[in-house]
Amino acid sequence: MSRGFVKEDDQEEVPLVPPRADLPAGAENLVTPAGIQALQDEREELLQEQEQLDSSHEREYRIAFNYINAKLQLLNARIASAKIVDSTRLPQDEVHFGATVQFKNVETDLKQTFQLVGVDEANIGKGKLAFTTPLAKTLIKKKVGDKAKLQLGERTNVFEILSVKYLQNDLKK
Missing domain, CATH: 3.10.50.30 (Transcription elongation factor, GreA/GreB, C-terminal domain)
Structure with missing residues (x-):
């Protein structure tokens, strides 16, 4: 559908998600075993939070869902780039x-x-x-x-x- 047929108040703003902790350009994403576990736990919490969203208010649901989804994208990228350091x-x-x-x-x-x-x-x-x-x-x-x-x-x-x-x-x- 053309945006010309959508009411002005139906337009949703893209959720503004704060960036993750700064990792300087070119630096490896080093993590401790406890650090990778914390990132994975955070992902599970966000997925559970997303599953428990109240869908009875469609607009609020979409905004909350998109916000969590944006956070998950940043988190998944950080997990994918993680290099676990074996201190032994x-x-x-x-x-x-x-x-x-x-x-x-x-x-x-x-x-x-x-x-x-x-x-x-x-x-x-x-x-x-x-x-x-x-x-x-x-x-x-x-x-x-x-x-x-x-x-x-x-x-x-x-x-x-x-x-x-x-x-x-x-x-x-």
């Missing part, structure tokens, strides 16, 4: 993707602990730092006792690596 194959004595690293700021003596994870899994409040961040990049390949320098404008922060651990049982889940 990495040097256990240095910081790499998947490592939980404790370090201290040499100047302030402030200790922090973060696990280096994929962009979708990152959550500073839960101690999960995206591997693409400047801090994570400065920690990579460092060993206990090494110092990592992070240049922030005029200021240089120096961090001393205190411990490096990998969750070996993460792959068995």
